[in-house]
Amino acid sequence: MTGTPGMPASGVAAVALSRSFGPRTVLHDVSLHAPAGSVTGLLGANGAGKSTAIRIMLGLLRGGGQTLFFGQPLSAWSSPGHVVGAVLGGVAGHPAHQVRTHLTMVAKGLGLPKSRVDEVLDMVGLREAAGLRLKALSLGMAQRVGIAQAMLGNPPVLILDEPGNGLDPHSLRWLRTFLCDLAREGRAVLVSSHLLPEMEQLADGVVVLARGKVVAQTTMREITTRTGTVTAQSPSPDRLAALVEQAGGTTRPLQDGMISISGLDRFRVGALAAADSLPLTWLDERTSSLEEYYLSVAQEEFHIR
Numbered sequence: 001m002t003g004t005p006g007m008p009a010s011g012v013a014a015v016a017l018s019r020s021f022g023p024r025t026v027l028h029d030v031s032l033h034a035p036a037g038s039v040t041g042l043l044g045a046n047g048a049g050k051s052t053a054i055r056i057m058l059g060l061l062r063g064g065g066q067t068l069f070f071g072q073p074l075s076a077w078s079s080p081g082h083v084v085g086a087v088l089g090g091v092a093g094h095p096a097h098q099v100r101t102h103l104t105m106v107a108k109g110l111g112l113p114k115s116r117v118d119e120v121l122d123m124v125g126l127r128e129a130a131g132l133r134l135k136a137l138s139l140g141m142a143q144r145v146g147i148a149q150a151m152l153g154n155p156p157v158l159i160l161d162e163p164g165n166g167l168d169p170h171s172l173r174w175l176r177t178f179l180c181d182l183a184r185e186g187r188a189v190l191v192s193s194h195l196l197p198e199m200e201q202l203a204d205g206v207v208v209l210a211r212g213k214v215v216a217q218t219t220m221r222e223i224t225t226r227t228g229t230v231t232a233q234s235p236s237p238d239r240l241a242a243l244v245e246q247a248g249g250t251t252r253p254l255q256d257g258m259i260s261i262s263g264l265d266r267f268r269v270g271a272l273a274a275a276d277s278l279p280l281t282w283l284d285e286r287t288s289s290l291e292e293y294y295l296s297v298a299q300e301e302f303h304i305r
């Protein structure tokens with residue numbers, strides 16, 4: 001594997017994706033990296049460009065830029081189905097075909113034995129439903145069949161476009177566990193979504209798209225640690241505020257001698273108070289949610305143009 005200078009050789013990396021429909025540019029210079037061994041969330045409001053970016057990455061839609069799968073463009077791999085599995089919503093098969101028939105046809109196209117169909121059906125917990133016709137599948141079952149199909153070639157990269165849409169809580173939990181397990185096995189999993197609480201539990205890293213541009217790419221760990229808020233209460237709130245501000249934090253008075261502190265974590269605040277023999281009657285730290293982070297970086301989405 002040779003790779004391309006400046007582009008990550010692990011997982012899937014897209015550089016400078018762009019696309020216009022007529023005079024309208026809907027993707028501008030979008031670059032993102034979904035590393036191996038983790039789940040990366042591609043977040044954005046309706047129309048932000050998530051599906052367009054994914055389709056260009058998969059070579060299903062023409063567009064500018066380049067996408068590398070483990071260092072190589074998809075066209076350089078002899079069998080793309082063994083490199084990337086895609087779940088783009090629904091099952092693209094004949095509605096009258098049974099699940100097993102459909103998957104067997106796809107497996108054949110990939111040069112895989114019939115036994116692989118049973119393996120992927122077991123993987124998604126659908127062995128019992130193998131005889132159902134595609135048109136009879138519930139939304140959750142259809143999503144699992146789509147995932148089984150994507151997993152036939154045992155690809156190291158899985159890309160899913162809004163896989164959680166319309167799923168009930170059981171199916172959502174199943175999906176979350178399944179995708180996390182795939183990532184722990186070393187695969188790169190890229191998932192687009194606007195379900196922020198769901199992504200908060202699922203993703204290791206996020207890329208935020210707003211109006212066709214990447215406005216942030218970071219890890220969940222960064223989000224929850226960097227933007228936390230500490231609340232502290234002391235009999236001398238002014239003294240505590242002065243200590244915090246001298247140490248580089250910012251403070252805001254609340255009710256009952258409480259102050260809200262940002263820029264320092266609770267350990268630092270506790271240590272500052274102890275060093276000054278200042279009693280604390282309350283000390284609490286609340287980490288930021290993905291939703292708060294998302295709204296802070298993608299806030300222009302809500303400006304009326």
Ligand SMILES: Nc1ncnc2c1ncn2[C@@H]1O[C@H](COP(=O)(O)OP(=O)(O)OP(=O)(O)O)[C@@H](O)[C@H]1O
Nearest residue numbers: 021026044045046047048049050051052053162194
């Ligand atoms: N074939 C097309 N012709 C014209 N405009 C299109 C076409 N496909 C997408 N668009 C436009 O491109 C923009 C991005 O669409 P895209 O489907 O990629 O967004 P998205 O983030 O996936 O949104 P959603 O969450 O609603 O699926 C939208 O404004 C959409 O209307």
